[in-house]
Amino acid sequence: MTQQLYVWDFPTRLFHWLLVAAICAQYLTAEILDDAVQWHFYGGYFILGLVIFRVLWGIWGAYYARFNQFVHTPQATWHYAKSLSGMTSLSGMKSLSGARPSEHIYVPSIGHNPLGAYSIIFILSILLTQSISGLFITDEIFHDGPYYSAVSESTRDVMNWLHHQGFNAILLFLALHLSAILIYKIFKKQNLVASMLHGKKQQDDTASWPPTKNHWLRFTLLASISAVAVYLIVVVFAPELADDFDY
Numbered sequence: 001m002t003q004q005l006y007v008w009d010f011p012t013r014l015f016h017w018l019l020v021a022a023i024c025a026q027y028l029t030a031e032i033l034d035d036a037v038q039w040h041f042y043g044g045y046f047i048l049g050l051v052i053f054r055v056l057w058g059i060w061g062a063y064y065a066r067f068n069q070f071v072h073t074p075q076a077t078w079h080y081a082k083s084l085s086g087m088t089s090l091s092g093m094k095s096l097s098g099a100r101p102s103e104h105i106y107v108p109s110i111g112h113n114p115l116g117a118y119s120i121i122f123i124l125s126i127l128l129t130q131s132i133s134g135l136f137i138t139d140e141i142f143h144d145g146p147y148y149s150a151v152s153e154s155t156r157d158v159m160n161w162l163h164h165q166g167f168n169a170i171l172l173f174l175a176l177h178l179s180a181i182l183i184y185k186i187f188k189k190q191n192l193v194a195s196m197l198h199g200k201k202q203q204d205d206t207a208s209w210p211p212t213k214n215h216w217l218r219f220t221l222l223a224s225i226s227a228v229a230v231y232l233i234v235v236v237f238a239p240e241l242a243d244d245f246d247y
Ligand code: HEM
Pocket: 023, 026, 027, 030, 031, 037, 040, 041, 043, 044, 045, 047, 048, 127, 130, 131, 132, 133, 134, 135, 136, 137, 138, 139, 140, 143, 145, 146, 163, 164, 167
């Protein structure tokens, strides 16, 4: 017997699908559309805000979105990875917060599984690097990032390198991400995409995970803090734009 459990709270799902849309927009505005660099900047600031929000939500958000719920120690993650090939059992594994389901069954992927957890830390770090490095670079025509004039030529070169390589890292993540989702669909018969849309996952009756909550007030507060943080970074703390053009 299985039952549907509400696992992905609304803010986490909103974060995810806005992020996917914004990354597509970043690609389009940088590579495909003409004269869209200003929109590329706005999209980058938006992604910066999303990442700040997700970090705050990972600390003080809904149950399954919290880092201490789904990030396990490297040893436990290794243990989990070996268990995938049937080499060892998972009983006794705990998350960093010590959360553990019933003794009889371990359902590591009712939220994020331990391997997926590290891929989330990876992509959040890459997205942070990508949106911060963008602040320091230029399109070499009309648009300078807000911190372009604040740093030396060699720092700009490093940021430019990071910005261009960062996108390759995002593409690598996407390939692994979609492969993992496909593997779950084919071998475990689990539709993770549907769960990321409506928030519910199948839970075995013998497991004892609690349903998540949306925490609307906290969501509003943390989303507002993220928006203010982006405003401070992009507008208030940014140096005055140097006027490089005589026309
Ligand atoms: C996570 C957010 C971002 C993503 C995914 C992203 C992605 C990209 C990509 C794919 C390119 C083209 C690279 C290439 O041609 O190899 C690019 C170029 C660029 N990005 Fe971003 N970017 C982001 C944020 C930002 C931000 C915040 C800014 C500035 C405030 C920015 C400024 C630029 C500039 C100036 C270029 C060069 C455009 C050109 O040469 O026409 N980016 N970005």
